[in-house]
Amino acid sequence: MATYLAPLCIERLGFCLVGVHIDRDLVAASAIPLVLGILAEGELWGYAIIKRVDELSGGRMTWSDGMLYPLLHRLERQGHVEAHWRVASNGRRRRHYAITAAGLEALADRRRQWEVVSEALGRLRGGGLQIVGGPLPGGAPS
Numbered sequence: 001m002a003t004y005l006a007p008l009c010i011e012r013l014g015f016c017l018v019g020v021h022i023d024r025d026l027v028a029a030s031a032i033p034l035v036l037g038i039l040a041e042g043e044l045w046g047y048a049i050i051k052r053v054d055e056l057s058g059g060r061m062t063w064s065d066g067m068l069y070p071l072l073h074r075l076e077r078q079g080h081v082e083a084h085w086r087v088a089s090n091g092r093r094r095r096h097y098a099i100t101a102a103g104l105e106a107l108a109d110r111r112r113q114w115e116v117v118s119e120a121l122g123r124l125r126g127g128g129l130q131i132v133g134g135p136l137p138g139g140a141p142s
Contacts, residue, residue, distance in 0.1 A: 031071055032075070033107060035049060035075065036075070039081060040099050040107055043097065045094040045095060046072065046094075046095065046097070049097070050063050078102075078106075079100060079102045080106050081097045081103055082097070083095050
């Protein structure tokens with residue numbers, strides 16, 4: 001299943017690239033800050049995280065259970081998220097995930113790293129070329 005990036009708008013040239021394929025390495029690099037940012041908004045269960053990624057990307061990023069759950073388990077082992085079972089109104093049990101204090105620190109660190117990369121890309125080709133994006137989950141601008 002392909003993953004696509006929301007339209008990439010280049011302010012100086014005034015156009016957007018729609019349907020840009022996201023390479024597997026970039027998906028992997030963006031998955032941790034996206035999940036931590038989403039959980040910084042509040043506790044969620046796995047399917048709701050997948051739906052939030054879809055919502056944030058305007059339907060251009062499609063994640064599967066097979067991608068998300070190993071990541072959540074790794075983040076849990078690292079102490080960045082904690083999980084517990086809850087019973088939904090329909091009686092089904094759902095494993096809910098919440099960000100920890102260590103996860104908030106990791107998110108802040110990932111944001112700083114992402115900003116360095118974004119700034120470097122923005123400085124390429126003609127100085128002042130700026131890649132424009134929306135806010136990252138959790139409130140900080142990209």
